[in-house]
Amino acid sequence: MQKKFVTINNKVENFNKKINIDGDKSLSIRWALLASQAIGISKAKNLLKSDDVQNTLNCLKKLGVKIVQKNNLCTIEGRGLNGFIYKNNLTLNAGNSGTLGRLILSLLIKSPYKIKIIGDKSLSKRDFSRVIEPLKKIGINFYPPQKSKLPIYIKGSNYLRPINYFENRGSAQCKTCIMLASLNVPGITKIKAKVSRDHTEKMFRSLNVPLKIKKTDKYDYITVSRPNFIKKIDFNIPGDISSAAFFIVLTLLSKNSKLTIKNININSSRIGVIKILNKMGAKIQLKNFKIMNGERCSDIKVKSIKNLKGINCPVSLNSAAIDEFLIIFLVAAKSKGISYFKDLSELNQKESPRLTIAAKILKMMGVRLKYDSSSIKIYGNPNLKLSKNIIIKNFLKDHRVFMMSVIAALSFGGKWKIFDPDSIKTSFPSFFLKIKEIGAKIK
Ligand code: S3P
Numbered sequence: 001m002q003k004k005f006v007t008i009n010n011k012v013e014n015f016n017k018k019i020n021i022d023g024d025k026s027l028s029i030r031w032a033l034l035a036s037q038a039i040g041i042s043k044a045k046n047l048l049k050s051d052d053v054q055n056t057l058n059c060l061k062k063l064g065v066k067i068v069q070k071n072n073l074c075t076i077e078g079r080g081l082n083g084f085i086y087k088n089n090l091t092l093n094a095g096n097s098g099t100l101g102r103l104i105l106s107l108l109i110k111s112p113y114k115i116k117i118i119g120d121k122s123l124s125k126r127d128f129s130r131v132i133e134p135l136k137k138i139g140i141n142f143y144p145p146q147k148s149k150l151p152i153y154i155k156g157s158n159y160l161r162p163i164n165y166f167e168n169r170g171s172a173q174c175k176t177c178i179m180l181a182s183l184n185v186p187g188i189t190k191i192k193a194k195v196s197r198d199h200t201e202k203m204f205r206s207l208n209v210p211l212k213i214k215k216t217d218k219y220d221y222i223t224v225s226r227p228n229f230i231k232k233i234d235f236n237i238p239g240d241i242s243s244a245a246f247f248i249v250l251t252l253l254s255k256n257s258k259l260t261i262k263n264i265n266i267n268s269s270r271i272g273v274i275k276i277l278n279k280m281g282a283k284i285q286l287k288n289f290k291i292m293n294g295e296r297c298s299d300i301k302v303k304s305i306k307n308l309k310g311i312n313c314p315v316s317l318n319s320a321a322i323d324e325f326l327i328i329f330l331v332a333a334k335s336k337g338i339s340y341f342k343d344l345s346e347l348n349q350k351e352s353p354r355l356t357i358a359a360k361i362l363k364m365m366g367v368r369l370k371y372d373s374s375s376i377k378i379y380g381n382p383n384l385k386l387s388k389n390i391i392i393k394n395f396l397k398d399h400r401v402f403m404m405s406v407i408a409a410l411s412f413g414g415k416w417k418i419f420d421p422d423s424i425k426t427s428f429p430s431f432f433l434k435i436k437e438i439g440a441k442i443k
Contacts, residue, residue, distance in 0.1 A: 272321025386414030
């Protein structure tokens with residue numbers, strides 16, 4: 001039987017370790033989707049073996065794509081652009097993944113049949129109008145027409161037109177959805193996008209998709225012309241900074257500890273967490289740089305820090321740290337002074353309403369704070385130590401809320417009972433293994 005909760009009664013003892021982290025989720029999902037559209041057999045090493053990625057592969061298999069997974073190698077036999085085998089009454093399950101749920105729509109825009117897209121309880125609460133509306137402008141049909149949440153049906157069209165799309169949330173999912181759609185849309189698709197992670201742009205570049213990007217401080221102006229075909233794409237997927245972040249923070253908040261995390265993707269649109277933590281007094285170092293498929297990678301070196309200080313977090317870093325704020329808030333709780341994070345309404349649009357849930361957990365921990373629907377002010381306490389009982393339950397099985405709670409328990413003490421350990425399978429299946437590797441105890 002699956003375990004319903006874990007209990008943690010002890011802080012982690014000092015450690016000095018080198019660890020590897022599971023493959024990057026954004027890159028794994030994008031690689032699989034693009035490989036399905038390519039001509040030839042694409043290979044990926046170190047593809048993330050998580051539920052979100054497995055759901056991606058399952059959706060592609062249902063669309064006729066041949067996929068072989070053996071040990072650490074995954075191969076995908078591409079079917080070419082719009083080469084899916086469409087069938088009547090097809091249902092695709094995106095599980096917990098907003099990225100998969102939104103991006104898969106963009107590859108179905110020529111389907112002659114209605115395809116049903118479903119997701120789990122958390123995904124079914126999330127807004128899909130942000131991708132449905134621009135896709136409708138391209139000429140794609142959705143049923144029921146006014147619905148903005150899963151389950152929903154999509155039906156493609158042979159009469160697609162390129163659009164001018166303005167992405168103003170800083171959402172890479174929305175931007176990528178339209179970029180992937182443009183692979184099957186005639187003419188030139190134009191996108192003005194608030195800066196967000198740019199993995200899709202980098203993959204398009206390495207695949208020679210006709211792409212132009214003009215960068216300004218706040219916006220990227222992207223144009224994509226439909227390619228005739230895309231070639232296969234081999235990828236050695238580096239570790240995920242969003243998963244590494246939990247161990248970076250555990251090291252910072254523990255006593256006399258050091259950690260090296262090997263080969264992590266440090267794309268500049270993803271390292272907001274490092275910039276923010278360094279501004280708070282951490283001395284995180286990047287060593288052994290490599291470039292893989294246009295993505296910058298390095299080892300990350302971090303050590304415990306006694307004098308962390310609060311931050312008035314620049315909103316320009318929000319998108320580059322969007323999945324790491326939960327764990328950053330724990331650092332703010334232990335820092336000297338007040339930390340202020342603002343313009344973060346998107347955090348409540350994630351797998352769970354993360355800003356609200358984080359505020360509740362911090363309050364349970366006795367942290368002083370003020371928050372509203374888009375900002376949080378945390379009054380840090382460098383002497384924060386817990387001895388009380390804390391139960392974390394009913395948070396929509398959000399993987400990052402679960403892992404944040406585990407790190408809080410191992411950093412601040414107290415007696416914790418944290419529900420839904422299975423949630424880690426969404427993004428970071430080896431989380432417990434890594435916890436064990438650094439010597440922490442969880443029951
Ligand atoms: C992702 C983009 C982000 C992030 C998500 C992965 C991606 O979402 O939160 O975990 O791979 O493009 P938004 O684009 O909705 O901000």
